[in-house]
Amino acid sequence: MMFNKLFSFFTVFLIGSSICFAQNANRLDSLVTVLENNKLPKNEKIQLLIKIAHNHTNTDEGMHYAKQSLQMAIEINDLVLQSQAWEEIGTIEQRLGNKNNALDAIFKALHIYDSLNLKDKQAASYMQIGGHHVGEKEYDPAIIYFQKAEKIYSEIEDDLYLAFVLTNLGEAYRFEGQLENATTSLTKALELNKSLKNDVVEGYALGNLGMVYAAESKFTKAKTFLTKAIAITNRLQGAYPTCVYIAALGSVYEKEGDFLLSESKYTEAFAMAKSAGLKEQIRDFSAVLTGFYEKHSDYKKALKFQKVYQQYQDSLVNRENIQKNEQLKADYEVSKRESEISILNITNANQKRWGIALISGFVILLFLAYLLYRGNREIKKSNQVLSDQKELISKREQEKALLLQELNHRVKNNLQMVSSLLNLQSRELTGHPAREAILSGKYRVEALSLVHRKLYQEGVDTKIPLKDYIQELVLGLFEGYNAEFEPNFSIADINIGIDVAIPLALIINEMVINSLKYAYDGIENPLLKIVIMQETKEDLHLQVIDNGIGFTKNDNEKNNSFGLKLITSLIEQLEGTMERINTKGTHWEMKIKLS
Template sequence: MTFNKQLLFSIGFLMLTFSCFAQNAQRTDSLLTVLETQKLSKKEKVTLLISIASNHPQQDEASYYARQSLQIATEINDPVLQAQAWEEIGAIEQRLGNKNNALDGIFKALHIYDSLNLKDKQAASYAQIAAYHFGEKEYDPAITYFQKAEKIYSEIGDDLYKALALINLGDTYRLNGQLEKSITTLENALRLNKSLKDEEIEGYTLGNLGMVYAAQEKLNEAKENLEDAITILTKLKDAYSTSIYISELGNVYRKEGNIQLAEEQFLVAYTMAKEARLKEQIRDFSASLTNLYENSNRYEEALKYQKIYQKYQDSLVNKENIQKSEQLKAGYQITKRESEINILNITNANQKRWGIALISGFVLLLFFAYLLYRGNRKIKKSNQVLSDQKELISKREQEKALLLQELNHRVKNNLQMVSSLLNLQSRELTGHPAQEAIISGKYRVEALSLVHRKLYQEGVDTKIALKDYIQELVLGLFEGYNVKFEPSFSIADISIGIDVAIPLALIINEMVINSLKYAYKDIEDPLLKIVIMQEAVEDLHIQVIDNGVGFTKIDNEKNNSFGIKLITSLIEQLEGTMERINTKGTHWEMKIKLN
C-alpha cells in the first residue's frame, strides 16, 4: 500500500494526473482565453503556459505548451521558472510512458533547485523521482531517493512531509523484502505523528505495519494494526485503502485457519471495491475468493469468482493496450508538432536572410532565392517520402507487436482455463483410475501455458529465456506435488525459440513428474538435478538426474507407457537422442538440435 497514492506527497504531476478531466478541460479553455486576449509579461506568460500544460487533456498539446514555457523562461533567464517547466515536461512524459524523458525532466529541475539551494523543492523532486521508480517496481533506487527526501525534510524541520516520506520509505522496504527496516521506519512515522496528530498518517502507517507483520507471520500484531487502520480510514471514507487492508486482514484470518472470518473479510473488501469501481481491487479480491472457495471444495462459488477475475483481468489488459495506443498516438502528434515548429523556425531564418540579401542586391537575392526554393522543394519531397514510409512501417510493426502480444495473452488465458477445468475435474474423480491421467494432462497444459505467458510478459516475438522458463516450470511442479526439498539447476543463460521450448518443456515435465511420483519412496535425502548446457551453436545437452529407487524390472516393462512414448516422439521431433544411464537412481541424458 503506497501512501503517496492517497496524499499525493507534494508531487505536482501526481496531483495533475488525478484531476477531473471535465474540470481540466474547462480550466484549459479559460486559461487559453486569457493567453489570447490579455497582454502579459513574459514571466506571467510562462506561469500561464505551465498551468495550461498541467490541465490540458491532450498530452501532445500539453507537451507543446510546456516546452513553449521552457523556451520563454530560458529567454528571460529565470531559473525557477525553468525548473518548473522541466518538472511539467517530466510529468507529461511520465503520463506518456516515456521513462527516460520523464526522469530527464525531473533531474534537470532538481539540478536547478540544487544550484539555488531550494531545499523544499529539492526534497519534492527527490520524492517525485522515488515515486516514479516505485511505480516501475524499481525498489532500490526508490529507497535511495525517499531517504534523500526524508533527510532534507528533517533538516528544514518539515515534520508533515518527513512523516509522509517515512511512510513511503517503509512501504518500499516492505515490498523490497527488508521487513525489519520497514517496521523501524514506520514506527518512526508513528512517533513523529504523535505531535502532528494527523488521522490519515496514523491510518496508513498502522495499515502498512499490519501488512509487514502479516509478512512476518506475526498474526496477532498484524490483526491489531490492520483493525485500527480500518477503523480510522473507514471514518475518512477512503474506500481504496480500506478495502486493501480489509483483504489483508482476511489473509491473516486464513493463515490462522479461520476460513469463515477470512471469507467475510474478502467479501466485504470485494463489495467495497465494487461500489467504488476499483477494477484492479475487484480483480485481486476475486482471485482471493476463488482460491479460498477452491481450497474449501466449494467449486461452484470458486467458478463464479474465477469468471469475475477473468473478466476484470481482460478489461485491465485491454485498458493497458488502449493506453499504449494512446501513448503512440500522442508521441506521433508531439513529433509532428515539433517538426512543424522546426519548419517555422527554418522559414523565419530564411526570411531574415532574404532581408539581408535585399540590402546586398536584388539580383543576388533572386538567384539565392531560386536555389533555396529548388533545394527546399527537393528536401521536402524526399522528407515526405521518407516520413510516409517510416510512418507506414512503424504502424505495421506496432500493429504486429500488439496483435502478437494479444494472441499470446489469449492463448495463455485459454490454456489456464483448460488447466483450471482439468483441476476441478480431477477433484471430482478422487480415487478414480482416470484421476491420474487428468492430473498429468493438466501439468502438460500448464507447461504450454507457461510458454505463452513468458512470451506475453517479456514482449518478444518467438524466443524465451531458457533458464527462467525451466526453473519456473519445475518449481511449479514441486509446488503442485507439495514436495519439501529444493531442486538443483545448472542451466545455460540462453534464449530459445518456441518450436524447441514447447517440446523440451513437455519432456522435462514428464521426467520430473515421474521422479516426484515414484522415485523417492524411503529416500532420506532426495535430490533432483537438471543440467542443460549448449555444447555447440546448434546442440543442447540435457540431463535429468535423481537419487531415487531407479527403474525396477516392472518399470522397464512399462517403456511403452504414454509418458515414455511422448518423450520418445518429442526427442525424434527435435532430431535428438536419449539414453538412460545406469547409476543409483535415474539419470536421463539427451541431446537435441536447437534449430
C-alpha cells in the same frame, strides 16, 4: 510476501484549497448548497467544484464535478486552477483503478507547474507519479519520486505534506521489502503527526505500519495497528484504504489459524471494494479468496472467485493503455523543449533574411543560390518521404510486436484457466482412476502456459531463456508432487525459440513426472539431475538422471505407454535421438536440433 504484492495502493492528496481525504455528509451537502449560488465568481466556483469532487464518496459523481471544474478553468484561462483540476481527476482515476488515465492527468498538471516554477505543486505531482509506479509494482522509481517530493517539502518546511510523503515513501519501502526503512519513514510520519493531528496521516501510517509488522510476523502489533487504521479510514469514508486494511487483517488471522474470522474479513473487504467500484481491489481480493477456498476444499466458491479474478484481470490489461502510457511520457519530455525550439526557429529566420540581403545586388550569385536552394529543397522532400516511410514501417512493426505480446498474454491466461479447471476437477476425483490422467494433462497444459508467460514477460522477443524456463518448470512439478528433496541443475545459459521450447518442455515434463511418481519408492537419498549443454550452434545435449529403482522387466514391456509415445514423437519432431543408459536408476540421454 504473497499478500503484500497483491494489494498495492498509494495516498493521493489534493494540493490547493482542501487537504482532507473525505468529509462527512453534512459538509458535502453544504458545499453543494454554496455551489448553487449563481453569484459566485468563476474562480471561486471552480475551487468549490474541486472540493466537492475530492470529498465526494461516490467516485463517478466526483469525476463529474472534477471534469466540470477543468472545463470552467479552461474557459477563464487560469493555469493554476486547470492544474488543480487535472490533479483531482488523476486522484479519482487512480481510485477507480484507471492508472493510465491517472498518469495522463498527473503529467498535464506537472507540465503546468514546471512552466510556472511552482515547487510545492511539483512536489505534489512527484507524489502522484511515485504512487503510479507503486501501482505498477515499480518500487525503485517510486522511491526516487517520493524522495524528490520529500526533499522539496523539507526545504519549504511544510510538515503536513512532509508527513504525507513519508507515509507514501514508507509504503514503497514496504513493497520493495525494505522493512527497516519502511518502519523508519512511517514512524517519522507519526511523530510529525503528533502536533499536526491529521486523521489521514494517522490512518494511512498506522495501516502501513500494521502491514509491515504482519510481514515481520509480529501479529499482535499488526492486529493492533490495522484495527486502529480501519477505524480511522472508515470514519473518513475511505473505502479504498479501509478494504485493503480489512483484507490485511484477514491475512493475519489466517496465519494465526483462525479461518472463520479470516474468511469473514476477506469477504467483507471484497464486498466493500465491489460496492465502491474499485477494479484492482476486486481482482486482488478475488484471487485471495480463490486460494483461501482451494486450501479449504470449497471448490465451488474457489471457482466462483477465480472467474471474477479472470474477468477483472483481463479488463485491466490492453494494448491501448500501454501505448498511451509511453506516449504521455514522450509528450512531457518534448513539451519541455518547445520554447528552445521556438527560439532556434526565430534565429534561423533572421539568418536567412541577412543572407538574402547580402546577395540581393549580385544577380549571378542570386541565380546560383536559387539553384542550390531548389536542389536542397528536392533533397529535403526526398528525405522527408524516406523518413515518413521509415516511420510508417516502424509503427507497423511496433503494432505487430504489441499484438504478438497481447496474443501471448491471452494464450497464457486461457491455458491457466484450463489448468485451474483441471486442478479443481482432479480434486473432485480423489481415488478415481481418471484422476492421474487429469493431473498429467494439467501439468502438460502448465508447461505450455509457462512458455507463453515467459514470452509475455520478455516482451517482443520470440526466444526465452532456457535455464530459467526449465528450472521454473521442474520446481513447479516438485512442488505439485510435494517432493521432499531439491533437483540438481546444470543447464546452459542460452535462449531458445518457441518451436524448440514447447516440445522440450513436454519431454522434460513427462520424464520428471515419471521419476517423481515411480522412481523413489524406498530410496533414502533421492536424486534427480537435469543436464542440458549446447554442443554446437545447432545441437543440444540433454540428460535426465535419477537414482531410483530403475526400469524393471515389466516396465520395459510398457514402452508403448502414452508418455513414452509422446516423448518419442517429440524427439522425432526435433530431429533428435534418445537412449536409455543402463546404470543404477534411470539415465536418459537425448540429442536434439535447435533449428
